[in-house]
Amino acid sequence: MMKSEYDIVVVGAGPAGSMAARFAAEKGVSVLVLEKDRDVGYPVRCGEAVSKAGIEEFIPSDPKFIATVINKFSFIAPDGSEVIVPLEEEGYILERRIFDYELAKTAAAAGAEILTRAYVNGLLFDGNKVNGVKFEYDGEQKEIKSKIVIAADGVESRVGRWAGLKTHIDFRDMESAVQITASNISVKPDTCYFYFGEEYAPQGYFWIFPKDSKTANIGLGVGGDMNRKKSALTYLNNFMKKNYPGASVLTRIAGGVPCVPTLDKIVAPGIMLAGDAARQVNPLSGGGIASGMIGGSIAGTVAAESVLMNKPEYVFEYEKRWNDRLGKRHLIFNRIKNGIYNFTDEQFNGIAHAALKLPEEKRTLGNIFKTALVNKPKLLIDVAKVFFTK
């Protein structure tokens, strides 16, 4: 039974929202999660790749949400040169529709209430401080008061804007992405494939992430300026026609990936942003599952602490903790991304040829990036910081 007031309202039940709700509820404060869709976890808007460590910080690995275990990356240059990199740490391709359910269940078990089909369309204010949300539910307009709102409402976040936070992202920095889940194809279930270059995905990459030996997520992201000239969908259709003309398409999804560092401000009085809404995606890889869960967990913890201490201004502690944990790292990843973003096909080919000369045991992700950026000494320091220190 819904109450008229909660300590914390979380908007969105993706990985960031569910972890925010769980970490807050575990501290004993009252939490309500409002999800706009009918289902938690569906529709999926994700390539579903994540590192094992990224998951296990929050939930034990479970075969029911793991489609495949990945232990190799294969990078394919425009001229077809293939560089296979064995991973130091294994990864997973998830079944997000099950994974998100399991995460939401951990939030519910901690005491958070969750409501689906609840579309948040406004904020309540006390002076300039947010103190609740307006939402549509069952055809009725409702209001709920809360001491803090955590907006984990995804790439399309509007909640933060209503509180005066600048969440809009330049279209050039948004990767326009599209993906199908294709079946009746043949793939190696332990390898993620990444294609680079003009033909596949300028200012981005094209991916094949296997879900089993006959099924894979196949998709790409291109920079907004590239999408303007030729849409992501056109690149995907061309690839499929050429490489997998007989594939069956089980799902098709589109999406925007905010490949930027975290927003400058992710907190305002009474409100915190988490996950894609805060732009907590790794700007180099475009991965946002693990970083979203980390962002959400810190937001939930700090929000609960703020409520328990009765210190509203304590919410700003979230920015500091996020920056120390990942925000500063993402700035470095963003510099590396900008260093390779506009590489030409010849440059990608050159990197692949140089990487193939590395002895196999030295072909690590860090060494590949070192090879790619050998002419940019400043970025080599960045590569060292994020790939060679733990």
Next chain:
Amino acid sequence: MIEILPDKCDFCGCCVGVCPVDAIELKEAEITIIEETCTNCAKCVWSCPIEVLVFNRNGAGKKNDEK
């Protein structure tokens, strides 16, 4: 004026994220351009991965009618 072809839309929210003036509203499977707010800047058109939004220069949009 900017039009959305709703039958093509996957409701991914990319356009909402790049809209500089908060003029697009997305529910689960329902997307609307708030015409009073839209400035016809076309950034949503440029970023849509699956060509759902179209910029119609000759359309009878509100902004054009006012001129």
